[in-house]
Amino acid sequence: AQRVTQPEKLLSVFKGAPVELKCNYSYSGSPELFWYVQYSRQRLQLLLRHISRESIKGFTADLNKGETSFHLKKPFAQEEDSAMYYCALSGSGNTGKLIFGQGTTLQVKP
Amino acid sequence: DSGVTQTPKHLITATGQRVTLRCSPRSGDLSVYWYQQSLDQGLQFLIQYYNGEERAKGNILERFSAQQFPDLHSELNLSSLELGDSALYFCASSPGLVSYEQYFGPGTRLTVT
Numbered sequence: 001a002q003r004v005t006q007p008e009k010l011l012s013v014f015k016g017a018p019v020e021l022k023c024n025y026s027y028s029g030s031p032e033l034f035w036y037v038q039y040s041r042q043r044l045q046l047l048l049r050h051i052s053r054e055s056i057k058g059f060t061a062d063l064n065k066g067e068t069s070f071h072l073k074k075p076f077a078q079e080e081d082s083a084m085y086y087c088a089l090s091g092s093g094n095t096g097k098l099i100f101g102q103g104t105t106l107q108v109k110p
Numbered sequence: 111d112s113g114v115t116q117t118p119k120h121l122i123t124a125t126g127q128r129v130t131l132r133c134s135p136r137s138g139d140l141s142v143y144w145y146q147q148s149l150d151q152g153l154q155f156l157i158q159y160y161n162g163e164e165r166a167k168g169n170i171l172e173r174f175s176a177q178q179f180p181d182l183h184s185e186l187n188l189s190s191l192e193l194g195d196s197a198l199y200f201c202a203s204s205p206g207l208v209s210y211e212q213y214f215g216p217g218t219r220l221t222v223t
Contacts, residue, residue: 032210034210043113043114043214043215043216044200044202044214045213045214046210046211046212049210049211051210086153090208090210093166094165094207094208095158095165095166095207095208096141096143096158096166096204096206096207096208096209096210096212097143097155097158097166097168098143098145098155098212099155100145100152100153100154100155101152102152103152103153
């Protein structure tokens with residue numbers, strides 16, 4: 001079964017501290033993994049995807065197929081990073097459907 | 111606004127009723143997706159349409175149905191509503207059938223009393 005697990009509902013850190021939002025997935029094929037973010041009073045939007053291997057707003061995520069993980073990391077958290085973060089998986093096949101994790105609220109304290 | 115639009119923003123209705131949620135995709139996008147977000151289930155994929163045709167189905171109840179019209183807007187119909195159907199319903203769109211970035215609408219909050 002396709003599943004995405006984000007074990008933390010809430011992650012609270014101080015400004016300048018490192019951040020790691022955990023994501024584990026279950027999928028038998030080769031998935032595409034994404035991180036979506038929802039800032040307060042804004043729409044859900046794509047933050048980054050594993051195939052592009054890019055860094056967006058200082059965030060990076062590496063797909064670890066051995067551990068079936070796609071953790072989101074940032075070395076120094078900023079207050080504007082406070083938001084809800086969703087890890088998502090898109091499987092093979094001719095559809096674009098996304099399987100989302102439960103989401104993690106990141107709270108960056110001053 | 112050239113982004114995804116959804117109407118209405120809020121909907122309050124009683125159990126047993128039927129409602130229709132509407133979504134207009136971004137200009138040029140052919141795929142429309144519907145997701146349900148509830149406190150206990152999180153964000154769940156319901157259904158995808160591409161250029162008028164159903165392309166993927168998730169855990170969508172039989173009481174729910176959707177369609178995509180020739181102008182590419184989509185409607186999600188929810189019938190015989192139950193308290194548990196109260197949720198935020200999101201629509202998203204993307205250019206192609208398999209697109210790595212989906213553009214989300216603001217959502218419709220449905221409250222069933």
